[in-house]
Amino acid sequence: MNKITLGLTLGLTLACLTLSGCSAPDNGEDSAEGNVDLIVYGDTVVTMDSAMNIFENGAVAIDEGVILAVGSAADIDAAYRANDTLSGDGRVVMPGxxxxxxxxxxxxxxxxxxxxxxxxxxxxxxxxxxxxxxxxxxxxxxxxxxxxxxxxxxxxxxxxxxxxxxxxxxxxxxxxxxxxxxxxxxxxxxxxxxxxxxxxxxxxxxxxxxxxxxxxxxxxxxxxxxxxxxxxxxxxxxxxxxxxxxxxxxxxxxxxxxxxxxxxxxxxxxxxxxxxxxxxxxxxxxxxxxxxxxxxxxxxxxxxxxxxxxxxxxxxxxxxxxxxxxxxxxxxxxxxxxxxxxxxxxxxxxxxxxxxxxxxxxxxxxxxxxxxxxxxxxxxxxxxxxIGLGDITGSLEPGKRADLIQVLFEDVHHVPTYDVVSHLVYVSDEQDVDAVIVDGQILMRDQTLLTIDTERVRSEANALARSIGIELEERNR
Ligand SMILES: [Zn+2]
Incomplete structure (x- = not known):
């Protein structure tokens, strides 16, 4: 997507948050218009924007690292087709x-x-x-x-x-x-x-x-x-x-x-x-x-x-x-x-x-x-x-960088769920995080790290810690 169509899409999707429903962009320029890199779905999308908008059966459309639109999955699906998607079943989407x-x-x-x-x-x-x-x-x-x-x-x-x-x-x-x-x-x-x-x-x-x-x-x-x-x-x-x-x-x-x-x-x-x-x-x-x-x-x-x-x-x-x-x-x-x-x-x-x-x-x-x-x-x-990064991250809003996570709500400690925000603060823990996206790039998917060789890091960390431990023990003897 080029810069001009991105700008037009942003203008449209900002309106998506306030009007009921979005329609596919139609600027007559590009038949592939509407294609985006990624759509992240969630049973609930907690935006953390200033109005605390929360969407049930929601989705976030992302292209070139930027959030293009946040809204109901039906509206997002009507407006965009994605190269990749993350399913929202049993998941809550929120800012990282x-x-x-x-x-x-x-x-x-x-x-x-x-x-x-x-x-x-x-x-x-x-x-x-x-x-x-x-x-x-x-x-x-x-x-x-x-x-x-x-x-x-x-x-x-x-x-x-x-x-x-x-x-x-x-x-x-x-x-x-x-x-x-x-x-x-x-x-x-x-x-x-x-x-x-x-x-x-x-x-x-x-x-x-x-x-x-x-x-x-x-x-x-x-x-x-x-x-x-x-x-x-x-x-x-x-x-x-x-x-x-x-x-x-x-x-x-x-x-x-x-x-x-x-x-x-x-x-x-x-x-x-x-x-x-x-x-x-x-x-x-x-x-x-x-x-x-x-x-x-x-x-x-x-x-x-x-x-x-x-x-x-x-x-x-x-x-x-x-x-x-x-x-x-x-x-x-x-x-x-x-x-x-x-x-x-x-x-x-x-x-x-x-x-x-x-x-x-x-x-x-x-x-x-x-x-x-x-x-x-x-x-x-x-x-x-x-920390001075409020204009680029921290909430799910069109125009911000796409830094967001999916949290699984399927473990026993989430049952039942009356209030998603209550559970996120008083129940969820790090083992519940299922997917992590920064700047539009998926860093963890289905709880698998994609950008870090975890087994290499584990063995390097353990080896280094062993040598530190041996020396500390000798010194304390
Ligand atoms: Zn400190």
Whole structure:
């Protein structure tokens, strides 16, 4: 389909959402008009658009990676013929999940050190293990393992922060996911840099190499936190991000330690400190935000900071309970994330949804807060907005990139189904995801991964983990 007919079709199908029924496009140009790459059917199609449109016996028409139309299967069938189709029997179609904060390659450190406080865990276990073991090969295998797990669980977009970002980008390019990849900036020796200045220089190189290289990949900066970088280094990172025109992701207001560190060193809490630095002049994706003060929450809303809630990691490391409801009420853009597999210990966004809801309810002692629809929005359209990709992904709407999943509703835990959205948040899990499409490409079909050689990744990951385990054991002896 050429650009002109695509535009005409888009105009027609936008109307399809509001008028009853679509008819086949007829612009007299092309007898093959109406052919599209793919139609994805669903017993129910949950669009997550602003009106929360839901279609029973629905379908999504996709061509050249773009959603052309969403509507009833009858209307879509009348308007389009597809080269390929995914059956909707027993399946719900919805946007792919957006994991707003991860350290993908840390899948290889899954379970290496559990049941520890954040700073003990970081300084005594994770940072030393990373300096010793993390190299491009570790990052390649760990990121492939993570992408396998994320695709398997219905995640289509993720925001990553780790070392050797070129390697992460190469894996993302080949496995077909969409990602924002942060070059980590940290004020200490790390696997890929000698310190803050070196990591900033290397990060800039990565961003220049990848800035306009691939439409699914956005390179960004990832200054680690305000307790691993000083004010000058944070300002330098902001300046470089501004100059290169890219966003930043950072850990922010995560733990009582950070709160105290910030007060001791800067006389103010983290968010106020960064705001005074002018840090939020750049689009910022802030992970965790467990301890914002009452005066800091309006700053997050005004400066359009995208806040990523990581309930599992916050619970496991006992960082605290983020005031998600208060931030949403204040108009803060909020998404969900898993954090790395070393503090979770999986990359299951369904679990994040469920725990986000339950944690707010018990914290506020109010079962009405953070209802299912709000949580599902945080994992899809809201999360996409929080990371600055709301115009291209996160909901099923004509013109957006085709990032969507099919969820099987045939297992016993879905029986009976009164309310699909309720089940998606409170029942479904990653084993229910049946098909995953990113940018119009099918990455998983009938629960089979198509872009990752899973057996190769399994054996490479196990072999690498064996050598790490042997060395850790010897060291601890
Ligand atoms: Zn993190």
């Amino acid at each position: 999940l957006v994991n707003g904060h991860s350290h993908a390659a840390m899948t290889l450190l899954r379970g290496v050190a559990d049941d520890l406080a954040l700073m003990t865990w970081l300084q005594n276990y994770i940072f030393p293990a990373e300096v010793r073991f993390v190299d491009p090969e570790f990052v390649r295998i760990g990121t492939e393992l993570a992408c396998w797990e994320m695709i398997r669980g219905g995640t289509t977009t993720f925001v990553d922060m780790y070392y050797y970002p070129d390697t992460i980008a190469e894996v993302v390019e080949s496995c077909g996911m969409r990602a924002m990849i942060s070059a980590t900036v940290i004020g200490q020796r790390s696997p890929d840099a000698e310190g803050a200045d070196d990591s900033l220089i290397k990060g800039s190189g990565f961003i220049e190499r990848w800035k306009d290289r691939h439409p699914r990949i956005r390179p960004i900066f990832g200054p680690h936190a305000n307790y691993t970088l000083d004010a000058e280094q944070l300002r330098a990172t902001r300046d470089t991000a501004l100059a290169l025109g890219v966003p930043i992701s950072i850990h922010l207001s995560e733990s009582p330690f950070e709160l105290q560190y910030s007060k001791d060193n800067y006389g103010k809490t983290s968010i106020e400190m960064l705001d005074e630095l002018g840090f939020f002049d750049v689009p910022v994706i802030a992970a965790h935000v467990v301890w914002p003060t009452e005066t800091e929450i309006p700053i997050l809303a005004e400066r359009k900071v995208g806040v990523i809630h990581n309930p599992t990691s916050n619970m496991k490391i006992a960082s605290g309970i983020s005031p998600v409801t208060a931030m949403l009420d204040a108009g803060v853009r909020m998404g969900l994330g898993t954090d790395g597999a070393a503090s979770n210990n999986d990359l299951d966004m369904w679990e994040e949804m469920r725990l986000a809801a339950f944690l707010q309810k018990v914290d506020r002692m109010d079962p009405e807060v953070l209802p299912a629809t709000t949580v599902l929005r945080m994992a899809t359209s809201g999360g996409a907005e929080a």
